[in-house]
Amino acid sequence: MFGGGMEIPEQLKEIIRHSSEAEVVEIVMMSLKEAMRDPDAFAKAGNVPPMLAQGLKMLPKNDEALRPMAKTMAQMLIKQVKSGATPSFDDVKDSLADAGSWMSNFMGGMNDVPDSAPAIPDEVTRLIEASIECKKREDFEKAEELLKEALKICPPESAAACQVLNNLATTQLILDKYDEAEVNLKQFLKLSEKHLSPDDHHIASSYFGLAMVREAQNKTADADLLYKKALSIAEKAYANSPLELAHMLETLANFYEGQKLWRKADPLFQRAFMLREKALGNEDLEVAEQFVRYALVHENREHYAEAEMFCYKSLQIKYKLLKPDDADLARNQALLSSIYIGQKEYAKAEPILKQALEVLEQNGDEDELIYPLEIYERLLKATEREDEAAKVSERLAALNTEE
Known part of the structure; x- marks a missing residue:
């Protein structure tokens, strides 16, 4: 998974090619959690560099601590798959060097994430991971069922509930279950005020989800406002993730295109293209x-x-x-x-x-x-x-x- 001169498995390459950056981050999160169960065994097997294995021992076992690292590693994997090269230990090391907040924790600071931060219950994590596997198979109904089960056992108003609500609402949007998705998106946004920073990419995605709900309800004025709010957050959240920002720009452009508002759509299409071309060549x-x-x-x-x-x-x-x-x-x-x-x-x-x-x-x-x-x-x-x-x-x- 993490390189070290090893070839990325073709199955993983295919998943990365057809996944958003956010989805690749979740896959990396799962792999990191597996590595944390026995870092030494993973290092001996060549799945992670020794430096990373030592870092995993020191890192608090909660999503808040893991996510910055997972994000930089996901970006590295996406870049490697796009270029066709194989990530080496040096690639991993360089990638981690870009994860400033995580590396400061790794070096002993750990000020941003208190040790007392509540971990997501193991059973909730298991259900989330199982739902991700279902989504890979495009079994979204089963994924929804698993996430609903996870939500029932989450501590009320916890970080775990916040994460599950986000995943559940996203799944329901795919299933065109707009009324249910709307309820869960609103609940997620309420909890996000407690657990996430105001410019977190999950918040941007949730406002995009609400905009999709309003669009499906033919409430185009409301949808327009929500899309714009989402984009204003995404500009900050995806400052270092141009492909994700391009996707959101294109979504808004398509919204205007559907209303034949071409003068609004075209600049967004053009900007999305420029971001992709700059990132990918x-x-x-x-x-x-x-x-x-x-x-x-x-x-x-x-x-x-x-x-x-x-x-x-x-x-x-x-x-x-x-x-x-x-x-x-x-x-x-x-x-x-x-x-x-x-x-x-x-x-x-x-x-x-x-x-x-x-x-x-x-x-x-x-x-x-x-x-x-x-x-x-x-x-x-x-x-x-x-x-x-x-x-x-x-x-x-x-x-x-x-x-």
Whole structure:
């Protein structure tokens, strides 16, 4: 988990690639807690450097003490996975050197976190960890059930209850259980005044969650205010986490996009892009995916020239980084064909679309065929090939039934 010249397991790399920084922090927290149970054994096994093992012995066993360290290590892991390199002990050491507050505790200060700080009950920790595993499997209903069970055994108004409420509300938002999520978000924010600093990233995320609730209720004015409040906190909370801040900026941009408030949306999209490109470089797949999202935004606006430009930018990156038969590249090509159809450039669209479909037939999942087949159906109808279009429609109906 922590390097030392060891290769990061592919399963962990995949989780990191598809997780937010906050989620990676929680994974690191779990690993640190496991290491703390027997630091010497972990050091001997090569899972942690001796320096870190000694530090774990000295560190108070509570989340407040562990989280700053977990955050810097999560950022290091994300950076290493993005670059394709393997973290060494020196990487870990350098990463910990950036965690100023944790290192001062490690050197013997421990002034910021009193030894008397209440630890989260073991059973609550176990249930939280089990819920995270459920989320990895996308079993959000089970995760919600486990978190509700954890909440019942948390001491009232404790730090443990605060953490569980945050996780529970986030899970309920994923499940579109907005009424329940709203209750838990408000309760979390009340407890956060006691347990968290005003600019903690969990508070920013909770206001974003409340904004999502208001948006789902079509209370756009309230949602707007809550999104702005969340962003004002996120600017401080994610000062050293540009990818998380970019995600929040893009969420607010999409909110304005849904209302066709393009003058408000565009600067947010642009800033999100600048943050990602600065953090990741201009030839990263996440940057390419952002170009895809911008292409979709402009296609939806029927601004086809801009959509085509962003789609090409995405393809330029993916042609360098992916194999010609990669399913992700094929989906991108399908988008380009859709943009051509919007411009009535059917002769350009068809060969690209057929190539994309061929790749996805061989290398993609069946549900990945739905989007390009819908585009193909549009193309066939636009070129008055009704019989062929009817066959594609039948196949789409079958695929949608299977879903």
